[in-house]
Amino acid sequence: MVVSLLACVVHLVLVRMSDAVDLGKGERAGLRRRLNDGDGSKKGQSEAAMGSGRMFDAVAPRYDFVNRVMSMGMDRAWRRRLVQTLQLEPSDRVLDVATGTADVAILVGQQMKSRENDTKRDGPCVIGVDPSANMLAVGRDKVSRAFLNDTVSLELGDALALQYEDSSFDKISISFGIRNVPAASRITALEEFHRVIKKEQGKRLAILEISEPAGTGLLARLARWFIRLNALVGAWLSGRRREYRHLLDSIQAFPKQDDFCYMIDKAGFTVLGVETMGFGTVKIFVAEPKATR
Template sequence: MGAESKHSHVHDVFESIAPKYDMMNDILSFRRHKAWRSFTMKKMDVKPGQVSLDLCCGTCDWTIALAKASGGRTVGLDFSANMLNMGQVKVDRLGLSSQIELVQGDAMDLPFPDNTFDYVTIGFGLRNVPDIAQVLREMKRVVKPGGKVVCLELSKPSWQPFKGLYYFYFEKLLPLLGKWLVRKYEQYRWLPESLAVFPDLAALAEMFRGVGLRNVRAYPLTGGIAALHIGTKGNDGA
């Protein structure tokens, strides 16, 4: 699948599954995604007043967590209007609309100046972009010197028998669950396909280093079914 066709396909997938996205996240992550995000926030150690950009923000759970942690300006960006609409409902319900700005845009071409944010995050979205390195370059560009680029994403466990069970779940059972629960078999078949070609924990850490991020740390989560990567932009801006 070429970059343009992948971009279009992924957009259609997420536009269509937006109403059931939160429920399916529980299923997709074995109900662990909230614990993974809590671990990530502890490692990030967000300080009061810091500004954050959350890419592929979906229905804005992580965007909201960042805003609550800092009390500062927080931007959520996604290319799916339906996802952003779902997120805006949450933001409004929590009374955070003056603090959180939601933007429809492309993670590969961010509409922000260089050196703008203390943190740039992407949660469960990097495997869906047409060009991972380009997104990482854009994340590094808009983060401030000394700021952090953070990715929380599904990954690939390496030890058996868990590895075999994991791939059976993702390749066979997950699309059927999508069909049964939200009548979206083709859309949920995309998720294991996207993971199959995604870099493993070590390879993604090398991609972080390859775009110039420093002090790259990688943490396997829940037996390696997910991973947290954190890289820092040099204080010299390089």
């Protein structure tokens, strides 16, 4: 039981924070320029210190190793289940947001490559996007070693300003990323997902996330205690107390299941179901886009 509870909170030490900027759709181009060119202002420098991209550039080389050790490999099972909920089809074009070192993108790519004889494709059918250049560099090496260069493409970008045309993807996934989008901007990210997904039957959004479990029972209390403990451990290991205080706060502040489902609905999706794992700390939200807003 202790191993399972520890696995539920692995991403406190690992999960990346999204850029703390509240953007509307009209500001996507400006964010893209900052991602590519940098921002020399004091505000930009502050955001770089706390933002997922530059901050996690430093931890990228050891990200996967620490992830596997702390989760006892459980995070792999959660990601595999996430991919299963997408119900992939041979002709799908898939976007993995906050792809990090491309674990989910590779899982999707392996499934799509195994079906490549069924469908002719023009270029990669799996796109992984992340704001950390170094995380993507690790991911590209993994993609290459998995012989998936023709199937998976990794690109620099942000959930709040996706650089893709409207209705250009069949399936969208995001694992341990939406919680770290600032609360005021979370609906913007979900609306971006709705913008780039095709509004047709069978298209899907799957969100894998961690949050504090509700309740006063023993397991819920233990899970919350381990979340706090791992935040302290993460701060000690990284020497980044402020960042891991933010991570703990974001877990505690993440919306309750019903409230988050309401946000997904408001962004233009219909929630099909929610799977709960890890004593209530890990959830997969599965939704499909509404035909009209």
